[in-house]
Amino acid sequence: MAFWIASSPHNHIKSATPSLMRLVILATLPGIFAQWYFFGWGTIIQIGLAVTFCLLAEIVFLAIRDKNIKSQITDCSAILTGVLIGISVPSLAPWWITAIGSIFAIMVVKQLYGGLGFNLFNPAMAAYVLLLVSFPLQMTSWQPVSSLLVEQVSAFNNFWLILTGFTWEGFSVEQIRMSIDGITMATPLDTLKTDLTLGLTVSESFNNPVFGEYAGIGWQWINLGFLLGGFILIYKQAIDWLIPVSFLGFLFLFSLIAYSISPDSSASTLFHWLSGGTMLGAFFILTDPVSAATTKKGRVVYAALAALLVYLIRKFGGYPDAIAFAVLLCNMAVPLIDEYCRPRTYGHKASE
Amino acid sequence: MEILLAIVIFALIATLFGALLGYASVRFKVEGDPLVEQLDALLPQTQCGQCGYPGCKPYAEAVANGEAINKCAPGGDDTIKKIADLMGVEVQPLDESHEQDNTVKVAFIIEEDCIGCTKCIQACPVDAITGAAKQMHTVIVDECTGCDLCVDPCPVDCIEMIPIKQTPQNWQWDLQAIDVVQID
């Protein structure tokens, strides 16, 4: 036996990447619970599918790249990607949508860039954008919240629907999505966008049954669920509070400016906070350390840019929600942001 | 008449531009060849001649004129990479005719064997050997570039190239190289 030679520092805080990832996965649970409550089993099934495909893709590609599969699978990053994809895809989307998204996320966005730590883009969001651009119809097949459904869909039927496109009894996705009035239900953001293009005001549009008190029925609670998860992450210091706080702050600011200029054509600030993927994006997507800015100043700029893009795309863009697009665009800007937002080193002048 | 006018105008224009160019060539004269200077700055200045040129500057000039960039053995891959960057060409591996080993060495004269012939003094490109005829010579370690040029001229083979000794001051933090003492 010889004495152990090592480089200082010798002790370590004993936090590790896998536990960080596990914590993030656990923190999505309140949001997932809300999603399950309002949209039924579809979300849970999608998450299961996405995680499975992500893990499979990861194992295959790690084997091809001749990497240590065990140590890299156990870092849980693939599972987290799967969970985020599962949350993002519509609950009634066919299974192959999820499969393509998951495989694309792991194979192209993550592994082809060099694996964990080297991916320029957030894998889940890149996959989501790919799906949204390639399969717009399937990617808008959100079912209305359970309370607005004519038929309640059982877990089994939900599974069958995802697998075949029809329930066991033979109802199609389109039929399921019919509301009580016989109109196909869109998401609240979609509805608002359509109504505004039809010339309605925001308050008129809010009469639609998909809307609740502040935003869409269900969606507001799902967002609050993710907000709760986000608070847990911040409390546990798993994520930097700077990104979600500045993102939400700037989103509030931009929507407030628009709302005060033109209240009829602009949704309220709370509506923006509690609609679509705002909270998921703020706490779980933008804070993905690999693809986010690394410096303090850079993170504020990054979050502000994301907020601006989200608002602009929501208000003027062709797609109802904008988190995924905004995140990808911001990911691209990260190296530039980091380059210009380096902190002043101790003992150096600010200009250096 | 018109043709005359045209000739005059052209003559004037030619004079004007000529004067301008002449002025510019004086005003914006580039001293020396900056590329050669830059290349020379990248070379390790061992003046060893292993590249086939009598010193680093001549090799820098040759590279500027299209000589292969991979002939500097003491500089090794790092220098080749830097030259490639500067010249905008592909990085090449070191010329095969050179040894790959570019650990820093200095010449050492085994003093009891030295016969004081001054041949090594004449060979040293940087005047790093002192001594007089029939007197023992010695190497000024701080000035020696480790070029090897003094080794061959020595008639009694009393010059050795020894690697520079590692001390705690110039240690490169290679923890793997620490001798571990077996206990128990």
Add this chain to the structure above:
Amino acid sequence: MESVLERINKNHFWKFFGGIHPPQQKFLTNDKPIKVLPLPSELIIPLKQHIGSAAELLVEVGDFVLKGQALTGSDKPMMVPIHAPTSGTVTALGMTTSAHPSGMKEPCLVLKPDGNDTWRTRHITENFRSLTKSQLVEKIANAGIAGMGGAGFPTSIKVDTNSGLNFLIINAVECEPYISADDLLMREHSAAIIDGVEILDFMLEPALILIGIEDNKPQAIAALKAACKNHDNIKICVLPTKYPTGGEKQLIKALTGQEVPSGVLPVSLGMVVQNIATVFAIGEAIINDIPLLRRVVTVTGQAIAKPQNVWSLLGTPVAHLLNCCGFNKTPQQRVIMGGPLMGFTLSTLQVPVVKTTNCILAPTTAEISPASKEVECIRCGQCAEVCPSQLLPQELQWHAKAKNYPQLEKLNLADCIECGACAYVCPSQIPLVQYYRVAKAELRANKEQELKADKAKLRFEARNLRLEKDKLAREAKHQQAIAARKSAASTTSGQASNSAVAAALARVKAKKAQQSAPSSVNLDVDVKTRAAAAIDRAKAKKLAQANTDQSAQATEAKKASATNITTTSTSEVPSTSAAEIKKAKTVAAVAKAKAKKLAKSAETKATGLDAVEINNDAIELEKAPEATDENVLSAAEAKKLKLASAVAKAKAKQKQQVTSSTTPSTITDADKKQKIAAAIKKAKAKKLNSQAAAEKNKQESD
């Protein structure tokens, strides 16, 4: 200034960026008094225990030294002396594994204590205020005091500054986990520490003295406050516990709100920072005339049965400390000199305690686990949040791995204080500090190489210039020589009937004379030209000698050599054997060298040249080693003679300029001597003839 005072009085200090809160673990040792250990069986005292270079050795092996006697000494400030920590005998001057992360060997003295601990005479200073400042600085320098906080910077340099400082900062922070050496020192010797502070106050005359201490040492704070209650200008500044508050730059920021500019010493801001243990040592050195002989070392960790602070003599092997405190070895045991965040592991327990050693930490693996495998950086940025220098550790790490040195410099790698906070928090277990150290060492090496390259370039260019000048000068001389010859030929035509040799000689002499004359007026007094001139002179002399020998008869030659022999023999009588051995060695070396060369040429020529030559080479090769053996063992004169003459002949054959005039002159045996001399003379004559012929040819062709 005013605001600093206000804030100090309110105990409300500045915050420096970053920092971590690792588990303190000081409770292991801070409840026990400092123990005095029994003398170890031997002390291993490295000659250099500070930053700088070792001073000159004052003692020899076998000397008996008294406690406190200087073992090395120097008047240069960067050479800090060392002293005998106890009385005893110097038993060896050797190499020891140094107290350095590299574990390399460094020169050391081994002292065997006699157990009496006898002091040299000491001169107690009753009132240090009667001494001048330079006397005090000298006393500190002679006491061998170097910064005891970790870096080991010579204290005499630090205190030798202009008076009128803004702040004298005493660093009593001790922020690293486990270590409680300063804590205990303050509790037990607060009065002596304040004495040291008073001396520094007298020397530096600072406006304010700030003692920075972390709030996890309440007893030490109370002791210091009690000790300095009569001093208005000493302020005890209790800082919140955070690592690395004890870093010099961080402490200055925390106490004064100022930042030390990069690459500048704090003294430029009118501040001097001293470690509290150093201050204690200064007090001891000035008042009690006790040089730096011992220090408090925290021996701790869960592999230690009785973790505690001990008074350790400098040079005590770590093994002795561990044995005295009960050391239970565990698997994958590491023994760390210093704290868990900045200390280094030891490869052997024979490493001695030196001036900068404040802690010996022997943790179990449960306590400090071996580093787990590094995984990819996920850019979480936690390292940047804790870096007290506000660097971007994750970016530095990428560039360090890519060896992108310009970018590393741009990102201020040099400002990294290697505190280890970044690696401590890294969730990917990346040994960040190790990467930075390697990169820093390489950066430093590159810088040195660049400087060296610049110098080499200058020297190369200067040499080329000189050679050019020499060439021109030579050509000018040549022209002159031709002119002189022509005029000489016309005036002294009568002597043309002399023998050809004599004429040639005359010409050569004339040429030599003309050559040496201009060379002496030449402004270029370079060694090289002087050497060349010397060679020329020597040649001329030899020629003259050879000429007289030739023209005169053999009897004369015998007479000359006889006188030669008598002079050499008389001069060599006292050291005959030594000279003989040396001589034999020289000859052997030459022969060896020749053999080596022949072997080399034999190898290269093996395919091309005729077999005869190879055979000859081989014979020579065989002869050489046995000859050397006999020479060294029995100094067989005959062999030596043969060899020497062979050398001489070979040289003549090779037409070398070298004539080893020393070769024959030291041989004692008269007959052999004569023979050799004759052989050499023959060779020389041959050479002379050929040279003369060549000269003649040349002249004719001219």
